[in-house]
Amino acid sequence: MSVVARSVIECAIPGTPLANAAVGLDACVHCGFCLQSCPTYLALEDENDSPRGRIVLMRALVDGTLATSDTDVRTHIDRCLGCRACETACPSGVPYGHLLEATRETLTNAVANPLVARVILFVFARVRLTTVAMLGGRIARALRLSRLLAMLPGRLGFAMAMLEATRSPIERGHYTPSSGGSRGTATLLTGCVMDGLFSHTNRATERTLAANDYRITKSRGQGCCGALHAHAGDAETARALARVNIAAFERSGADVIVVNAAGCGAMMKEYGRLLEGDDQWRARALAVAARVQDVSELLAQAGPRAGGPLPLTVTYDAPCHLLHAQRVAVPPLQVLAAIPGLRLQPLEGSEQCCGSAGIYNLVEPDTSARVLAPKLQHIAKTGASLVATGNPGCLMQIGAGLYQTGSTVRGIHPVDLLDASYAAAGPTGPREA
Secondary structure, three states: OOHHHHHHHOOOOOOOHHHHHHHHHHHOOOOOOOHHHOHHHHHHOOHHHOHHHHHHHHHHHHHOOOOOOOHHHHHHHHOOOOOOHHHHHOOOOOOHHHHHHHHHHHHHHHOOOOHHHHHHHHHHOOHHHHHHHHHHHHHHHHOOHHHHHOOOOHHHHHHHHHHHOOOOOOOOOOOOOOOOOOOOEEEEOOOOHHHHHOHHHHHHHHHHHHHOOOEEEOOOOOOOOOHHHHHOOOHHHHHHHHHHHHHHHHHHOOOEEEEOOHHHHHHHHOHHHHOOOOOOOHHHHHHHHOOEEEHHHHHHHHOOOOOOOOOOEEEEOOOHHHHHHOOOOOHHHHHHHOOOOOEEEOOOOOOOOOOOOOOHHHHOHHHHHHHHHHHHHHHHHHOOOEEEOOOHHHHHHHHHHHHHOOOOOEEEOHHHHHHHHHHHOOOOOOOOO
16 A cells, blocks of 8 residues: 555545645654754754654644644644754655644644734734734834833843844945846835835845846735745635735736745745645746745846945844745855955854744744844854844844843844945945946
8 A cells, every 4th residue: 555545544634734735744754864953952852842753743643643632732833933944954855844834724723823823913914904013113113112121021022122123233325226127127025024114124125126237116915925824824814815915916017026035935935835726826826936036036146236345244144934945045145245345254053043933932932032042142153243134033033132132233134234335335326347
């Protein structure tokens, strides 16, 4: 009897997302190569909190030796950051990220997510509520409330430190790039947190792309990419949000959809898989996903052009969903290398998760803090004044940790550094060589 047939016949949870994805479990040979790549295993030293251990739990759910209502199973599955570093380490090609999402969807259909998670996901699924939430954050930041409350203990203090970390850490001049658009048209996923709290990075993205000869177009009607919902097991909402974005980006007619948030980019590149069961949207999802690129990929393809000097010491931390999910490793370093005068210091453990993982740091704060601690220690050893990373969650997580530990190091998006370099080059930015 084939392995696939055995999985179907003996399945105790037929028709569930995990059952439909269960064939992926058979790729795991339990070699243990994933263990040292897993941040929760390293932090908690519990086999159940490793990729191998969680796959054993997933198999037990499929076989019926554990129930979907088992609280211990839910605990260990919820503790996973979903960083997908295990996929990079795995010699057998286990689709762990997809298995994790399928498992969480199956468990969430049996027992609802914690209240904090449900409230956050409810807000981000609705444009008006997200707009209000982001406005409230900007007001608190402008009034210095985030700075005042950031040193409080617990979730509130860390949340305020995260908000404080969204301030731009560098001053930059103004420039107006000219672009003939010879590299084609690009449209930006404005995003929820990016547009709400990192609008300076969105504008920097548009300027740096224009300075490298991309023509920027708008995509009206877009919204949340759905990544938070998919990772939390709310796949139906993720699919609904994806359909809205697919339609918006189809209308834009742009050659490429540029994303400056690693988690959003990973989600959008997998829209085809997310909607593979929808006959009306599958082909459209695949077509849109094929046009998605991280901003660093586009800039690296263009060179990018060099700007003015920035005499700064910077270290780079690789966002998990850029490095492990999208497998984009070199382009961000090429962007930073194009900045004259910038000294790039290597960061030990750059490939390890910082503990942000969407809303993970708000629903699993203790484990998140334990994962973050070694990252902060490694950053301190570099002697850098800035740590560059291409994801809002990472910027806020690392930035909050740095702020609460009294460090003067601040987080910044690589595009913001390139933008500052272009501003230093003059009122029209960099010129063609």
